[in-house]
Amino acid sequence: MNRRKPTYFRNSLDLRDKVQVKVLRKRLKLSDEQFASIVRKSGNSISAITKEATASRSGELPPVAVVVPA
Numbered sequence: 001m002n003r004r005k006p007t008y009f010r011n012s013l014d015l016r017d018k019v020q021v022k023v024l025r026k027r028l029k030l031s032d033e034q035f036a037s038i039v040r041k042s043g044n045s046i047s048a049i050t051k052e053a054t055a056s057r058s059g060e061l062p063p064v065a066v067v068v069p070a
Contacts, residue, residue, distance in 0.1 A: 011045055012044050013044045014044075024049065034053075
């Protein structure tokens, strides 16, 4: 019987795969609640989760462009 191979995307996290979630959560040193709130806020992109985790850990907001009137 031929089965289709699952398609994996390099930069997206499969939230149904417990191993992927556990590895990323441990690598970012986040609790279950922190990880869940970051994923709710930023989606399943690994780069977005990492960026949000580092920003929330350091207590800073993402950079914003400032327009100065001339």
